[in-house]
Amino acid sequence: MRRRLTVFSLLLFLTACGYGLVGAPDRLPHGIQTLHVALFENRTTEPYLENVITQSVNQRLLRIPELRLQTSVENSDASLSGSVLTYRIEAAAYDALDRPQQYRVVMQIEAQLQRTSDGRILWRGELIRSAEYPADNDLRRQADFETLAQYKVAELLSTDLSYQMAADF
Numbered sequence: 001m002r003r004r005l006t007v008f009s010l011l012l013f014l015t016a017c018g019y020g021l022v023g024a025p026d027r028l029p030h031g032i033q034t035l036h037v038a039l040f041e042n043r044t045t046e047p048y049l050e051n052v053i054t055q056s057v058n059q060r061l062l063r064i065p066e067l068r069l070q071t072s073v074e075n076s077d078a079s080l081s082g083s084v085l086t087y088r089i090e091a092a093a094y095d096a097l098d099r100p101q102q103y104r105v106v107m108q109i110e111a112q113l114q115r116t117s118d119g120r121i122l123w124r125g126e127l128i129r130s131a132e133y134p135a136d137n138d139l140r141r142q143a144d145f146e147t148l149a150q151y152k153v154a155e156l157l158s159t160d161l162s163y164q165m166a167a168d169f
Contacts, residue, residue: 082111
């Protein structure tokens with residue numbers, strides 16, 4: 001109980017002094033308050049990546065306090081669309097007998113932020129990220145590790161995407 005009180009007091013002190021957590025963008029540029037996120041296009045042969053990326057982007061953008069996501073383009077200030085360009089798995093580490101011990105998922109996306117009223121492109125870019133996962137003799141478990149790595153990469157790409165858009169590049 002005493003430990004909880006100490007942590008609570010420290011958090012209260014930090015927020016009272018004007019300190020805050022840095023890093024999270026708190027708004028998008030150009031006065032965008034409502035945003036439609038279109039389902040990302042999947043240009044790879046790996047199934048369901050469009051769902052993984054789109055869901056992760058939506059979850060990341062929901063953390064921006066003054067931004068509301070819309071289900072239709074007509075009711076939004078801007079629209080975010082994109083594509084999964086590449087997806088690959090590569091060996092990342094080997095053992096002494098030259099057997100893979102770790103794999104890496106690499107994913108590249110492109111995205112653009114477009115104002116709804118005049119069609120102006122406010123931001124456009126490409127991002128690439130990767131995450132490692134362990135090799136496993138059990139193919140089902142290895143597939144599960146790959147899926148977890150896909151979600152990790154999607155989370156990293158979503159974070160990068162929100163920062164890029166908020167930085168108004």
